[in-house]
Amino acid sequence: xxxxxxxxxxxxxxxxxxxxxxxxxxxxxxxxxxxxxxxxxxxxxxxxxxxxxxxxxxxxxxxxxxxxxxxxxxxxxxxxxxxxxxxxxxxxxxxxxxxxxxxxxxxxxxxxxxxxxxxxxxxxxxxxxxxxxxxxxxxxxxxxxxxxxxxxxxxxxx
Amino acid sequence: xxxxxxxxxxxxxxxxxxxxxxxxxxxxxxxxxxxxxxxxxxxxxxxxxxxxxxxxxxxxxxxxxxxxxxxxxxxxxxxxxxxxxxxxxxxxxxxxxxxxxxxxxxxxxxx
Numbered sequence: 001x002x003x004x005x006x007x008x009x010x011x012x013x014x015x016x017x018x019x020x021x022x023x024x025x026x027x028x029x030x031x032x033x034x035x036x037x038x039x040x041x042x043x044x045x046x047x048x049x050x051x052x053x054x055x056x057x058x059x060x061x062x063x064x065x066x067x068x069x070x071x072x073x074x075x076x077x078x079x080x081x082x083x084x085x086x087x088x089x090x091x092x093x094x095x096x097x098x099x100x101x102x103x104x105x106x107x108x109x110x111x112x113x114x115x116x117x118x119x120x121x122x123x124x125x126x127x128x129x130x131x132x133x134x135x136x137x138x139x140x141x142x143x144x145x146x147x148x149x150x151x152x153x154x155x156x157x158x
Numbered sequence: 159x160x161x162x163x164x165x166x167x168x169x170x171x172x173x174x175x176x177x178x179x180x181x182x183x184x185x186x187x188x189x190x191x192x193x194x195x196x197x198x199x200x201x202x203x204x205x206x207x208x209x210x211x212x213x214x215x216x217x218x219x220x221x222x223x224x225x226x227x228x229x230x231x232x233x234x235x236x237x238x239x240x241x242x243x244x245x246x247x248x249x250x251x252x253x254x255x256x257x258x259x260x261x262x263x264x265x266x267x268x269x
């Protein structure tokens with residue numbers, strides 16, 4: 001991501017495994033926990049919240065909570081969560097969430113998985129990662145990018 | 159995947175909301191030329207009233223994009239850079255964490 005602040009992150013990866021296998025790794029809470037580094041309790045269910053202890057080294061004191069949106073077998077799995085909810089003393093529940101979507105498609109030799117996380121624009125500044133530190137410059141270029149970006153994604157809060 | 163964004167700003171207001179306005183963007187552009195300017199200087203040559211400029215500067219300040227300092231009888235406004243830079247870096251960090259998580263997913267489903 002050079003010189004811009006996107007609203008979304010998108011990742012594409014081809015996995016040498018059938019869609020059914022990838023689907024299970026995504027939507028079985030136990031398997032999800034393994035690769036995502038969390039210990040989720042219960043199962044994923046549309047409209048339901050699921051949470052568990054983060055097992056990522058250094059973040060074990062945190063709880064991850066996700067609200068499942070859609071589960072279309074072997075095709076689409078999505079949930080909302082609070083990205084970077086890293087301060088256990090802060091109640092993030094009133095803040096906007098980002099939407100995480102996993103899309104599965106057939107690909108030669110396996111499954112094309114597309115992951116998007118979107119909604120960063122709506123996050124309060126506190127979640128957009130701002131520390132007041134010196135910047136080496138590059139403002140003009142950044143402003144041009146932002147200008148283009150906000151022109152094509154008008155913010156409802158503007 | 160691990161949480162990435164560490165810093166807390168004093169007021170929750172969106173950077174994008176702050177910049178999603180042509181007048182405010184113009185003010186930021188003007189200030190990005192460098193140096194601190196008074197409201198009078200920022201109003202000169204525009205059709206925008208002092209009150210409007212002051213209001214827009216307030217919004218930019220709450221988003222942490224500009225800061226002001228009193229000099230004698232005037233208040234001077236300047237860019238507080240770093241915000242955009244930091245936001246971008248935070249997203250890059252989240253992006254890297256997704257890469258790592260997906261690599262772990264690959265190891266799980268391909269074994």
